[in-house]
Amino acid sequence: MSDPGSNPIPPEQQEMPLIEHLLELRNRLLKMVLAVIVCFAFIYPFANDLYLWLSLPLRELLPVGQTMIATDITSPFFAPLKLALVLAVFAAIPVILYQLWSFVAPGLYAHEKRLAFPLLFTSVILFYAGAAFAYYVVFPLVFGFFTAIGPEGIVELPDISSYLNFVLKMFFAFGVAFEIPIATVLLILTGATTPQDLAAKRPYVVVACFIIGMLLTPPDIISQTLLAVPMWILFEFGILFGRLAYRRVDDASEGESDSA
DSSP states (O other): OOOGGGOSSOHHHHHSOHHHHHHHHHHHHHHHHHHHHHHHHHHGGGHHHHHHHHTHHHHTTSOTTOOOBOSSTTHHHHHHHHHHHHHHHHHTHHHHHHHHHHHHGGGSOHHHHHHHHHHHHHHHHHHHHHHHHIIIIIHHHHHHHHHHHSOTTOOOOOBHHHHHHHHHHHHHHHHHHTTHHHHHHHHHHTTSOOHHHHHHTHHHHHHHHHHHHHHHSOSSHHHHHHHHHHHHHHHHHHHHHHHHHHHHHHHHHHHHHHHO
C-alpha cells in the first residue's frame, strides 16, 4: 500500500470528478463576466470624461488652438466605449483573480496556498503600478518628444482612436513589465532556476532591460532609462523575494516530510 503523503495530487482534487471541475469552472467564468458587466455599467456613463482625462497628457502639449480629431465618423462613440470596456476589465481584475484563486485553491497544499495568494495580490498591485507609471511618467516624456520633433509647418491633430490604441498598448506593456518580480519568484519556485543562477545572469538582465526600454520608449536616453532602471530594480526585488519564498517552501516541505 502506497504512502498517502507521497501522492502528488492533493486529496481535495482527487475526490472531485471531472464533470464537477467543469461545472465549477463554468460558474467561476460566469462570475468573472458578471463582474466585468457590472463594472462596465458603472463606468460607461463617465466614458467621455474618462477619455478626456486619459488624453490630458497629450492635449496639454498641443499648440494653442489645436486639439484631437476623429477621422472616422463612428470614433466619437466607439473610442469611449472601448475605453470603458477596457477599464471595466481592469477594475474587475481583483474579482477575476479571486475567482481563479477559488478554483485552483482546493488543489493546492497548505504551503502552496500561503504563497499563491500573496503572489496573486502582488501581481494586481504591480500591474496597476505599471499602468500608473506609464501615465504619469512615461506619457509626458513620450508625447513631449513626439510633439517637439515634428517638422515646421505641420499641424498636429491626433486621432482619438489611434491615441487610445497607443496608450492601451503602453498600459499593457508597462503593466506586464512590472510583473518581473512575480515572474522571477515563479521561476524560482517551479525549479526552472535558482536565485544564485539569476544573480549570476544579472549583467545580461541589465542589458535586456535597456533593450526593452529602447523598444518601448522614444529614442532618447532619459525615457529609456526611466523604464530600464525600474525593471532592473524589480528584478532585484524578485531575486530577494524568491530567496525568501524558496526557503519557506523548503522549510514547509521538510515539515510535511517529518509529519508524514
